Amino acid sequence: MSSQLSGVLTALASPFTSDGEIDEKTLRRLVDRSVDGGVDGVVACGSTGEFAAMTGAERRRVVETVVDQVAGRVPVIAQTGALSTREAVELSRHAQDAGASVLMVVAPYYEPLTLDETLRYLRTVADSVDVPIMLYNLPGATGVNLSPDTVGQLAREVENIRYIKDTSADMAQAGQLIHRHGDVISTFVGWDSLLLTAISEGAAGVMAGTANVMPAELVSIHRALRDGDLGRARSEWARIYPLMDAIMSAPFIPAVKAALEAAGFPVGSPREPVLALDAATTARISSLVQELPQLAAAR
Numbered sequence: 001m002s003s004q005l006s007g008v009l010t011a012l013a014s015p016f017t018s019d020g021e022i023d024e025k026t027l028r029r030l031v032d033r034s035v036d037g038g039v040d041g042v043v044a045c046g047s048t049g050e051f052a053a054m055t056g057a058e059r060r061r062v063v064e065t066v067v068d069q070v071a072g073r074v075p076v077i078a079q080t081g082a083l084s085t086r087e088a089v090e091l092s093r094h095a096q097d098a099g100a101s102v103l104m105v106v107a108p109y110y111e112p113l114t115l116d117e118t119l120r121y122l123r124t125v126a127d128s129v130d131v132p133i134m135l136y137n138l139p140g141a142t143g144v145n146l147s148p149d150t151v152g153q154l155a156r157e158v159e160n161i162r163y164i165k166d167t168s169a170d171m172a173q174a175g176q177l178i179h180r181h182g183d184v185i186s187t188f189v190g191w192d193s194l195l196l197t198a199i200s201e202g203a204a205g206v207m208a209g210t211a212n213v214m215p216a217e218l219v220s221i222h223r224a225l226r227d228g229d230l231g232r233a234r235s236e237w238a239r240i241y242p243l244m245d246a247i248m249s250a251p252f253i254p255a256v257k258a259a260l261e262a263a264g265f266p267v268g269s270p271r272e273p274v275l276a277l278d279a280a281t282t283a284r285i286s287s288l289v290q291e292l293p294q295l296a297a298a299r
Contacts, residue, residue, distance in 0.1 A: 006204045007040030010211035011048040015267035031069040037215025041075040048209035053271040067099040081106030089128040096129045106136035134163035152181030165190040178202045193248045199225040213259040243288040262289035264296045
């Protein structure tokens with residue numbers, strides 16, 4: 001599936017069993033929850049999916065499982081960035097062969113890299129495959145912020161770099177990507193609570209971990225904005241915003257998993273060293289989920 005990406009993309013959580021292994025059966029059900037909710041694509045092994053806590057073999061298994069379960073219904077974006085260029089190339093080639101539509105590539109996030117080193121890494125990975133590449137700008141983890149002009153230049157130089165997920169939480173930066181470089185690269189904002197602003201500004205879409213919890217609700221807001229119905233979009237946004245804010249204000253991975261648990265869709269605990277939320281935060285998220293009973297119906 002090679003059509004242009006747009007809309008709401010779910011950054012899939014990774015379900016784990018009680019003994020910490022990947023729960024493939026629940027992962028397949030979680031994929032269906034998003035696809036049935038109308039999302040425009042799903043993301044395997046993103047940050048919400050705890051890729052950094054997985055082995056290479058586990059990451060390959062997750063990508064294969066997601067592609068198989070999606071069965072061509074929506075595009076699959078596989079996050080294939082790694083600590084070394086060699087591993088990122090190997091994961092990227094595997095994901096391409098497995099049937100991923102787009103590869104999302106985060107820069108190495110341990111050894112501090114210069115901008116030149118980061119760009120060399122991104123070019124090398126992109127050149128190793130034929131499918132479209134989505135740059136994953138995650139400066140909080142990588143220590144390198146890809147400026148809009150740097151992104152635009154890279155997209156003009158490397159043919160298959162076609163998307164960027166910007167998780168800087170900086171709408172001024174996202175606006176520059178959209179308006180200065182929209183002719184060569186499509187921007188997805190990776191900060192869930194900026195959905196209304198990002199789509200209104202002209203972003204191609206949003207990549208949201210909260211779409212695991214409320215896929216149909218985020219899709220409905222996106223469709224309203226796309227159709228020019230700002231009033232409906234704002235009304236629906238106001239209804240879900242308290243839950244969105246609670247999840248975004250807590251440690252994100254355990255917050256998404258706590259919200260899924262509250263919605264009657266348990267996906268297990270985060271993989272350590274990440275821990276579950278404290279009792280008070282869990283209770284607040286659970287209470288807000290209960291105020292949106294349609295979330296529990298989407299099982």
